[in-house]
Amino acid sequence: MHAMDALNELLLRCGRQDGVAFKQLYQQSSPKLYALCCRLLRDEALAEDVLQESFLKIWHNAASYSIDKGQALTWMATIVRNQALDRLRMAKSRPEIHPDVDYESLDFASQAITPDLLTQLSSDTQQLLECMDQLKPEQRECIFQAFYYGCTHEELAISQQRPLGTVKAWIRRGLEQLRNCLA
Amino acid sequence: MKRYKNPDVFEPLAMAYALGTLHGKARRRFEHLMQQHLYLRATTQAYQQKVNGLVELVPPRSVPASVWKNLEQELKLQPAKLSFWERFQAPLHWALPSLAAVLAVVLTAFFLNQPSPPQAYVAALKSPQQQNQLVLAMAKHDEMKISFEMLDQHLETEPGMVPTLWCISKNKNEPPMRMGTLEQSKQEIALNANLWKGLETASEFAISLEPSNSSTATQPQGEIILTGALHPMGR
Numbered sequence: 135m136h137a138m139d140a141l142n143e144l145l146l147r148c149g150r151q152d153g154v155a156f157k158q159l160y161q162q163s164s165p166k167l168y169a170l171c172c173r174l175l176r177d178e179a180l181a182e183d184v185l186q187e188s189f190l191k192i193w194h195n196a197a198s199y200s201i202d203k204g205q206a207l208t209w210m211a212t213i214v215r216n217q218a219l220d221r222l223r224m225a226k227s228r229p230e231i232h233p234d235v236d237y238e239s240l241d242f243a244s245q246a247i248t249p250d251l252l253t254q255l256s257s258d259t260q261q262l263l264e265c266m267d268q269l270k271p272e273q274r275e276c277i278f279q280a281f282y283y284g285c286t287h288e289e290l291a292i293s294q295q296r297p298l299g300t301v302k303a304w305i306r307r308g309l310e311q312l313r314n315c316l317a
Numbered sequence: 318m319k320r321y322k323n324p325d326v327f328e329p330l331a332m333a334y335a336l337g338t339l340h341g342k343a344r345r346r347f348e349h350l351m352q353q354h355l356y357l358r359a360t361t362q363a364y365q366q367k368v369n370g371l372v373e374l375v376p377p378r379s380v381p382a383s384v385w386k387n388l389e390q391e392l393k394l395q396p397a398k399l400s401f402w403e404r405f406q407a408p409l410h411w412a413l414p415s416l417a418a419v420l421a422v423v424l425t426a427f428f429l430n431q432p433s434p435p436q437a438y439v440a441a442l443k444s445p446q447q448q449n450q451l452v453l454a455m456a457k458h459d460e461m462k463i464s465f466e467m468l469d470q471h472l473e474t475e476p477g478m479v480p481t482l483w484c485i486s487k488n489k490n491e492p493p494m495r496m497g498t499l500e501q502s503k504q505e506i507a508l509n510a511n512l513w514k515g516l517e518t519a520s521e522f523a524i525s526l527e528p529s530n531s532s533t534a535t536q537p538q539g540e541i542i543l544t545g546a547l548h549p550m551g552r
Binding site: 156160165166169186190193204211223259 | 328329332333336337338340341344362365366367368369370371372373374375376377378379380381383384385387388391392394501502
């Protein structure tokens with residue numbers, strides 16, 4: 135069974151209040167979701183809190199999940215990202231990006247997608263990556279930074295050393311292109 | 318508000334929301350609108366489904382053990398409630414084939430002379446090739462369904478082939494009755510009155526692998542992979 139299908143099955147079982155399935159689901163998915171929390175929040179203690187809150191939500195809402203809602207990992211990532219972005223909004227400030235910290239790199243998303251990796255990805259993600267490949271490097275970089283690190287337009291303007299208006303235009307055009315490609 | 322009904326306006330917003338590029342007041346305003354309008358929620362969810370797959374690329378990071386400990390305490394997680402079959406199976410993995418035989422004999426002897434109609438049927442389906450593969454099937458009248466428990470976790474199937482359950486009549490001149498197909502996600506088959514009636518004259522269950530597009534076939538076309546005698550219970 136494909137790893138993604140196994141996660142779908144576990145999440146469906148969680149919807150039936152199966153604690154054993156929940157533990158397996160946690161073991162198999164939490165390392166990626168925690169890594170996402172760390173990137174978005176830039177604070178490990180906060181990331182642990184958000185991961186914990188997210189899994190509580192996942193458990194309580196699992197009964198509403200069905201296969202037609204997409205891959206379980208994607209469904210869970212939506213919960214985790216919303217939870218993390220809510221937390222960021224509540225925080226008055228957050229640590230700045232430190233490029234020397236290992237999890238701050240975007241190499242994992244920029245590297246060439248090997249056939250082996252491609253077969254492990256869901257078809258939605260494969261299509262998205264193909265569409266992302268058609269963007270200009272700076273557009274892709276900004277969108278990845280926003281997705282993985284929750285960067286604001288202002289933060290992107292600083293990191294890209296470009297005027298705010300330029301960065302906003304990159305993102306707007308990038309999203310338009312993505313929208314047409316994904317349609 | 319009218320401008321938010323224009324797809325050229327709300328789709329990029331939904332996408333920006335999903336990707337996380339919508340910030341501050343604009344994000345809050347969009348969330349407020351989403352609460353009011355189903356089409357905005359649906360569009361945003363569709364984009365979230367597409368873009369949140371990016372999480373698949375993130376290198377995993379080991380999670381401190383305290384997170385799971387806290388979750389376990391908070392949720393007071395219990396081991397999964399064992400079904401009848403799971404309780405039944407647990408101590409039996411060591412001797413499945415002999416168990417199936419004993420089960421058949423005991424059930425037959427016990428219920429042989431009971432007067433009222435059976436309320437349930439049970440069958441232990443074995444593979445002629447793989448002696449350690451055993452599927453327990455139980456049909457219950459009060460639930461009008463057949464539940465399956467795979468002691469080997471899953472049935473191996475070829476792509477495009479579906480495990481299909483057949484009810485074999487005691488009367489050899491009668492054709493097998495197609496009962497339904499087994500799905501990995503839902504290991505049960507719903508019964509109607511006609512199918513239940515078919516069980517009364519059945520001698521055994523058989524599972525064959527059928528092409529997924531042959532749902533109207535009235536006879537098994539593919540290989541029979543499991544068979545087992547059907548025993549009435551709870552008369």
